[in-house]
Amino acid sequence: MEFIVATTVSDGKNANGEFVGQKVGRDQYKADALIWHRLSAEVWAEMLQEFERFVVIARIPDMVHNSWLTIRMYPGNRSATPAEINPITGLPSMYHNCKVNLVDCGVIE
Numbered sequence: 001m002e003f004i005v006a007t008t009v010s011d012g013k014n015a016n017g018e019f020v021g022q023k024v025g026r027d028q029y030k031a032d033a034l035i036w037h038r039l040s041a042e043v044w045a046e047m048l049q050e051f052e053r054f055v056v057i058a059r060i061p062d063m064v065h066n067s068w069l070t071i072r073m074y075p076g077n078r079s080a081t082p083a084e085i086n087p088i089t090g091l092p093s094m095y096h097n098c099k100v101n102l103v104d105c106g107v108i109e
Helices: 041-053
Strands: 002-006 028-040 056-062 067-085 092-108
Touching: 028 041, 028 056, 028 067, 041 056, 041 067, 041 092, 056 092
Parallel strands: none
Antiparallel strands: 002 028, 028 092, 056 067, 067 092
8 A cells, every 4th residue: 555645736837947836725645556465256345335435434644744634535446356256156256456546535524
């Protein structure tokens, strides 16, 4: 997993290469590449179903303040690699490298 803090700015650089923008709003957080190396299909499905509500409340480390941050986040890309296939249903029964990204909704709880 990797934690990312992004700063939004109003503008970029001018023709002289000087930064002319200003910080807009607050920093945005992302929990990137949360990975579970092996999960059953049932557990992975349960986890993914939590994201059907779209927004989740997450408690993540805030590396800026070295404390915990409770924040509203939405899931980005979700992926997994089938590891085992059920011979009867033809569906995966196990997955490897189950990944999800959680992205800041812009509102601190």
